[in-house]
Amino acid sequence: MTRTDRHAWLLPSAMADTPADTPPGRRPRRTVRDWLVDALLFLLAAFVGLLAADSTDQLNSEAVALADQLVGAAACCALWLRRRWPVGVAVVLTVISTVAPVAGGAALAALFGVAVRRPVRETAVMGALAVVSSTAQVFLRPDPSLHPAAAVVVGIVVTLLVTAWGMLVRSRRQLVEALRERAHRAEAETELRAEQAQRLAREAIAREMHDVLAHRLTLLSVHAGALEFRPDAPPAQVARAAGVIRDSAHEALQDLREIIGVLRAPGEGGDGDRPQPTLASLDTLVEESRRAGTEVVLDIGLDGDPESGEESAAVPAATGRTVYRIAQEGLTNARKHAPGTEVTVILRGRPGDGLTVEVHNPAPTGPVPHVPGSGQGLIGLTERATLAGGRLEHGPAPDGGFALSAWLPWPP
Template sequence: MSGYRREKTIDLGMVVLALVMSAALALVQVRGDLALSPGLGSGTWPFDRLVFASPLLIGFTWAVNPISLVAIGALWWRRRWPTAVAVVAIVAATITPAVVPLIIALFTVAVLRPARTILTVALLALLPIPAHFLSSPYVSGVPIANAVILGVLIAAAVGWGLFVRSLSERTERAEAEAVLRAQRAQREAREDIAREMHDVLAHRLSLLSVHAGALEFNAGASAQETTRAAAVIRESSHQALEDLQVVLQVLRSPDGSPGADGPAPRTRTGLAEVPDLVRESREAGMKIDLDADGVDMDGVGRGAGPTGIAGLAAYRFVQEGLTNARKHAPGAPVRVTIAGGPGDGLTLELSNPAGPGGPRDGVPGSGQGLIGLTERVALAGGRFGHGKDGAEYALRAWLPWPA
């Protein structure tokens, strides 16, 4: 059932309920009771009740006022024009016992309309009661009790409507916040994966560029050197394609996660893999001096814990630094220094003679790697800096290493 049909079904139910309850109240009322200003009803048609006898139930009759029927019928449009329906119900209840449609109309106004409108309509509904007693100062007994009952019913209808409104607003706010949290989590997951894939792809593609350039410009290379370079190109291309496939799956997935059957990004790397990373770059022709004496490389391991996060950040630091050196200072020697220990933190520095600043052989360099590395180190709770230091260009970072 659509939302509109469901709402109109509820409205029809409210009309029927108001009709039945009004007829039931009429059976126990004296004419004019439970009207906001009973003195206005003259006791003649259309102010008097219409009495109907039931052909099925012998001796059972029910009565309803014609003006009350107008107010009851107006409840069909209570969602579309709640204020107008409430005014009609107030007028009807002022001169006839149309209390039930009045209560429903006031409840609807409290649910759907702003505070100023609610206050105005509520005061308008209460106004005939003191006005009637001011015009008839000697009225006492049952009319006063009925007036108190009417005031309580009006206040209860408005109060219950405000309570339902607050529940509805709270539910809508909770749903909106849940959507925002899901979108934020999805965006952060995409950013994390994009940062990870940038680091991996930039490293692989820069290696491809170096080896392809070596094959292009070293025409006199031996068959062994050519075979080794071709093998590195093939392996790097295969790994880069796998990583690219993961990126495409993430971007196509509605929840920002890789497909169940697809490859997972190789994020389980840590400081222990740095020597392999250096060796791979040396095979590509880079001159790298790695100084990590006294550092427990396996101590900053893999995983989702604090040391695992620091280990991955350290690995990406070295990887991005070597990638930048290949792009901007080809052939220049690179020095990688790693120091520190548990409790003191991990200090990393990667430096090389400053190149001309432009990317090598048209290899693009957008600067996203350093931006991502800055964010990664910050997320790990560390500090990161980069820039020229005299004739050298250096990357420096400090990462926490829990004791």
């Protein structure tokens, strides 16, 4: 322990207990609550002093009574300095209360301030000094209405109660501060997990875009190679191959615009020629869920014609992948958290109006299994829909089940 630490109790409270966010050399400003507490302690000290003065005036002369009243008033006024010098004010008032009972209330208020603001060791020293002072006061300025032994016991009990009350307030403040810090830390960790989930979702989207882009470029290279090795091909075949190359290049440029700004996870490889699922793969996904034991109702109505497949082909590939992932996540969640229920997947939309995807399952009839998870998949879906220019909502349904709804743009 350094010399400064050994004598820290002699320093003003503004120097010994200054918060970290308070500028150096400045005391923290009092709040409205601080003013109210100080005013209440001042009134209580004045009330206790008046009671003590009333019980001792009959044994003292007028001069002594006047001096006691002046000392009591000064002691009450000194309480306004207890926040800056808690230990110093408490020592002075405790010593004065030994010969001036009217300062006893102010001494107890100062002792309470020490118990609230200072460590346990300093509080114990001040409590012991207060017990000695109250005991000595019984013999120096006795109260005629109390037996000396009873007065000593009352003084000790009151001192212990005030000290315990102050320490309890200090412990409660420390507990509240610890809980507040823990809540802030938990909130920061939650935000960090959400950011990590968003980053993982972006990386997954980037990998899918990379794979699709590689697939398109592979097709473009194949058709370009066919034109190179068949320069004598009929004009119709050359025109058809040129059209395929043009369309593939246009789609590759669109995918390249989407992948800009999204990072690929380092150290991960991918099969560049592997095509990713699209809207046309939704039927296969539903069939896989049905084979796994989940009852699925698929309702597709694109451009007002639920039986047509041409509209599905007209949906942009990136939007179709997002629809597929949303339906996949909805079916997976229903299978984990509501097994045995019927899942409804509804897809509606037309060019210019956008696509609407809804996945709904009712509440499970049996016990709900506990499946570990923190909803990171839904966070990733929300990030995916936002990057696609749409929005996604999820939560409990009115019938007690769970609903997942998303809107995605579909250019005209």
